[in-house]
Amino acid sequence: MRRLLIWAPLVLFALVFALVASGLLKPGDRTVHSAMVGKSLPELALPPLLPDRPGIATGELKGKPRLLNVFASWCIPCIAEAPQLTKLKQAGVEIDAIAVRDTPEAVQAFLARHGDPYARIGDDKASRAQLALGSAGVPETFVIDAAGRIAYQHIGEIREEDVLKLLGELEKAK
Amino acid sequence: MIAEAGLAALWLAAAFALVQLLLAWGAARHRENPNVAPLMTALRRTALVQGLLALLAFGLLIALFVRSDMSVLLVAENSHSLKPMLYKVAGAWGNHEGSMLLWVTVLATAGAGVAMFERRLAGGTLAATLGAQAAIGLGFYAFLAFASNPFVRLNPPAPDGQGLNPLLQDPGLAFHPPTLYLGYVGLSVAFSFAVGALLMRDVGPAFARAMRPWVLAAWIFLTIGITAGSYWAYYELGWGGWWFWDPVENASLMPWLAATALLHSVTVLATRDGLRAWTLMLALVAFAMSMIGTFLVRSGILVSVHAFAVDPTRGTFILALLGIYIGGALALFGARVGTVTQGATFQLVSREGALVLNNLLLSVILGVVFIGTLYPLAAQAAGVQLSIGAPFFNKALVPVALVLMVATAAGPLLRWRRDNWNALAKRALVPTAAAGAAFALVFALSGGAHFVPVLGIALAVGLAVASVVPVARRNLRRTPLHVWGMVIAHLGVAVSIAGMAADSAFKTERLAAIAVGQNVTVGPFRVTLADVHPAIGPNWSALEARLQVRRGEGKMFELFPQQRFFSTPPTNTNEAAISTMLDGQLYTVLGQGDEQGRWQIRLWWKPFVTLIWLGGGLIALGGALALIGRVRRERRADEAEAWA
Numbered sequence: 003m004r005r006l007l008i009w010a011p012l013v014l015f016a017l018v019f020a021l022v023a024s025g026l027l028k029p030g031d032r033t034v035h036s037a038m039v040g041k042s043l044p045e046l047a048l049p050p051l052l053p054d055r056p057g058i059a060t061g062e063l064k065g066k067p068r069l070l071n072v073f074a075s076w077c078i079p080c081i082a083e084a085p086q087l088t089k090l091k092q093a094g095v096e097i098d099a100i101a102v103r104d105t106p107e108a109v110q111a112f113l114a115r116h117g118d119p120y121a122r123i124g125d126d127k128a129s130r131a132q133l134a135l136g137s138a139g140v141p142e143t144f145v146i147d148a149a150g151r152i153a154y155q156h157i158g159e160i161r162e163e164d165v166l167k168l169l170g171e172l173e174k175a176k
Numbered sequence: 177m178i179a180e181a182g183l184a185a186l187w188l189a190a191a192f193a194l195v196q197l198l199l200a201w202g203a204a205r206h207r208e209n210p211n212v213a214p215l216m217t218a219l220r221r222t223a224l225v226q227g228l229l230a231l232l233a234f235g236l237l238i239a240l241f242v243r244s245d246m247s248v249l250l251v252a253e254n255s256h257s258l259k260p261m262l263y264k265v266a267g268a269w270g271n272h273e274g275s276m277l278l279w280v281t282v283l284a285t286a287g288a289g290v291a292m293f294e295r296r297l298a299g300g301t302l303a304a305t306l307g308a309q310a311a312i313g314l315g316f317y318a319f320l321a322f323a324s325n326p327f328v329r330l331n332p333p334a335p336d337g338q339g340l341n342p343l344l345q346d347p348g349l350a351f352h353p354p355t356l357y358l359g360y361v362g363l364s365v366a367f368s369f370a371v372g373a374l375l376m377r378d379v380g381p382a383f384a385r386a387m388r389p390w391v392l393a394a395w396i397f398l399t400i401g402i403t404a405g406s407y408w409a410y411y412e413l414g415w416g417g418w419w420f421w422d423p424v425e426n427a428s429l430m431p432w433l434a435a436t437a438l439l440h441s442v443t444v445l446a447t448r449d450g451l452r453a454w455t456l457m458l459a460l461v462a463f464a465m466s467m468i469g470t471f472l473v474r475s476g477i478l479v480s481v482h483a484f485a486v487d488p489t490r491g492t493f494i495l496a497l498l499g500i501y502i503g504g505a506l507a508l509f510g511a512r513v514g515t516v517t518q519g520a521t522f523q524l525v526s527r528e529g530a531l532v533l534n535n536l537l538l539s540v541i542l543g544v545v546f547i548g549t550l551y552p553l554a555a556q557a558a559g560v561q562l563s564i565g566a567p568f569f570n571k572a573l574v575p576v577a578l579v580l581m582v583a584t585a586a587g588p589l590l591r592w593r594r595d596n597w598n599a600l601a602k603r604a605l606v607p608t609a610a611a612g613a614a615f616a617l618v619f620a621l622s623g624g625a626h627f628v629p630v631l632g633i634a635l636a637v638g639l640a641v642a643s644v645v646p647v648a649r650r651n652l653r654r655t656p657l658h659v660w661g662m663v664i665a666h667l668g669v670a671v672s673i674a675g676m677a678a679d680s681a682f683k684t685e686r687l688a689a690i691a692v693g694q695n696v697t698v699g700p701f702r703v704t705l706a707d708v709h710p711a712i713g714p715n716w717s718a719l720e721a722r723l724q725v726r727r728g729e730g731k732m733f734e735l736f737p738q739q740r741f742f743s744t745p746p747t748n749t750n751e752a753a754i755s756t757m758l759d760g761q762l763y764t765v766l767g768q769g770d771e772q773g774r775w776q777i778r779l780w781w782k783p784f785v786t787l788i789w790l791g792g793g794l795i796a797l798g799g800a801l802a803l804i805g806r807v808r809r810e811r812r813a814d815e816a817e818a819w820a
Contacts, residue, residue, distance in 0.1 A: 004514075005514070008453075008509070008510050008513055008514060009510045011457065011460075011461075011506050011509065011510075012503070012506040012507055012509070012510050015464070015502055015503060015506050016503070018468075018550065019495075019498070019499055019503065021550065021553060021554055021557060022468075022471070022477065022495060022550075022553065023495060024557050025477045025553045025556065025557065026475055026477055026491050026492060026495060
């Protein structure tokens with residue numbers, strides 16, 4: 003018994019060491035996945051940010067699959083994903099947007115500079131709609147299916163290699 | 177030139193550490209040889225030179241920061257020519273490389289201190305201790321040289337630096353990391369003593385007396401570091417809390433808990449020659465916790481509000497060192513402790529018994545904090561994401577802490593070796609009565625709510641009374657200094673816990689959006705937002721609110737919470753404005769404004785919250801008195817021996 007006790011600290015230490023080493027070698031996935039995926043879109047009623055197109059109302063986002071892009075003019079990765087959004091639009095996808103903590107002037111300038119793929123832009127001044135979607139940052143892109151349910155969540159900027167994946171998800175969401 | 181000289185000093189120090197290790201090995205091997213004295217002298221001098229070289233390297237790094245030498249990468253990344261001088265100096269250790277250099281400097285200086293001043297320990301044990309110290313040093317020199325060189329040049333030099341995180345530009349925080357490091361590394365000396373004692377099979381009162389001042393000193397610095405860190409987080413982050421159970425906070429708390437237990441068990445070993453194996457174990461655990469803490473902080477494997485630069489290579493390096501030193505020492509413990517003969521025994525009801533209970537409870541707390549800190553990592557390995565916060569720690573620890581308070585109160589009332597329950601009950605009568613009265617009074621005043629915090633306050637009152645009992649009927653002028661130290665430290669624990677309990681039971685919080693001219697009440701205060709205006713400082717600009725505060729019908733006073741904007745690097749911070757009164761603090765924070773011209777104002781009234789840090793200060797003061805008392809006593813004993 004005494005012998006066992008004497009070696010117990012070393013064994014415990016070895017266990018902790020193994021645990022910590024595994025944590026170091028295999029860093030955990032810290033992205034926050036939305037709990038809303040698979041559920042209906044939450045009730046949103048965002049006023050239009052720009053005068054030339056409508057805002058976001060949950061009832062209107064139905065009938066065909068579409069992308070809902072959460073972005074901001076002050077977000078650098080949003081610039082990086084702009085060409086991919088343009089490509090998706092050219093492929094015939096409707097892209098609606100939620101502008102987080104933004105102003106009409108800044109968004110106007112952003113779209114003039116980096117391309118304008120959006121059919122609707124809702125004004126989300128206090129990030130309420132973003133939180134309701136379960137989105138933890140910008141940019142994020144949701145695939146909304148024909149029945150108005152959230153089918154898929156893409157976290158971070160859309161890169162070249164993500165375009166086909168998103169088109170596939172849109173196809174599945176018909 | 178300065179950077180090159182610094183790097184050279186660092187390599188030289190490493191070379192001396194290697195020599196020290198070899199000399200120590202020789203001296204320990206030939207400890208029975210009567211001609212070993214010159215070898216011991218050489219060993220002591222090598223340790224001294226190693227310490228001086230490390231100090232030189234660190235001094236040169238500070239010089240680079242003071243001169244804002246932007247041709248050095250570390251300076252360019254962490255300093256700025258416009259920064260106030262204090263933060264230029266503090267910038268030297270406010271980053272990964274510099275802080276690791278500070279670590280190794282403290283380690284080498286402590287080794288030099290042991291070599292210069294330790295005279296009571298058997299030669300072989302001292303040699304083995306200095307050898308262990310050199311071995312630890314070598315690992316960290318390698319870490320600095322190969323994975324964190326602070327003296328790397330930048331070519332071409334940067335036009336100016338990138339600045340120091342503004343949250344860290346605070347006089348308190350300039351000294352917070354070095355204080356904690358002094359504590360962490362002081363525990364390395366205890367570790368080396370334990371390794372030396374295990375290697376030489378020399379565990380007894382002499383070893384305990386040699387180790388005790390180092391443990392005490394390390395513990396004092398940890399206490400100051402944790403207390404200061406807690407106060408810094410409280411007033412600088414603007415969240416109104418003083419402890420967040422964040423992994424990095426836990427990383428400093430765990431060595432403190434182990435050191436507190438060690439401090440008490442080493443006293444049993446020094447006074448009564450008991451608890452030999454347990455004291456050795458604690459000395460190993462205390463330093464293990466320091467290294468694990470450093471690793472957790474530096475590797476970034478746990479999510480923390482303390483954002484440090486994260487680098488997996490460095491994490492792997494520290495982990496390897498951790499495995500070698502701690503794993504090696506625990507293996508040595510397993511192999512050798514069986515041959516450490518059992519020390520003196522004692523009765524259950526005795527000073528030793530209370531100290532063992534204290535050690536067990538502290539170990540339980542340490543275990544809970546350890547599990548709570550690492551559990552998210554284990555869950556992650558099993559594919560689950562979770563975080564563990566205050567609710568777990570509070571639920572798990574509050575009951576243990578309450579029992580620990582009773583044990584702390586009882587310990588000093590007991591005699592060494594054997595005592596009886598009746599005598600204890602008699603001596604505990606006054607403290608128990610005080611606790612009972614306090615409970616009845618506060619419970620009634622708070623309207624019968626908050627049972628657990630009120631119990632905490634009552635036990636704190638009992639502990640405060642019990643802690644002065646040992647000096648109550650004594651001739652105060654003839655009471656030894658270390659007894660005063662114990663009395664004041666225990667009193668500090670009582671004061672601090674009273675503050676924690678009062679804050680958790682009686683604080684009131686208010687969040688309001690008000691326009692200029694409107695007012696809001698919190699606790700006994702009415703706070704009016706008089707205006708919001710711009711303000712400007714040396715390297716920041718701010719929006720500052722003028723709050724007019726009135727307590728009941730008392731005199732009006734003003735508070736100025738700010739939202740600060742720093743330009744290098746661009747950052748926003750909240751500067752809380754705090755008014756300290758005898759019975760608590762009013763804590764105010766200015767938040768965002770909205771389009772209707774209203775401002776978010778966050779207010780807390782925190783009765784007696786200052787007691788938390790006052791208690792921390794008392795604990796450290798008690799430790800300092802005990803340290804001075806012990807060192808003086810040892811010196812007198814040495815002189816008496818010299819006379820005899």
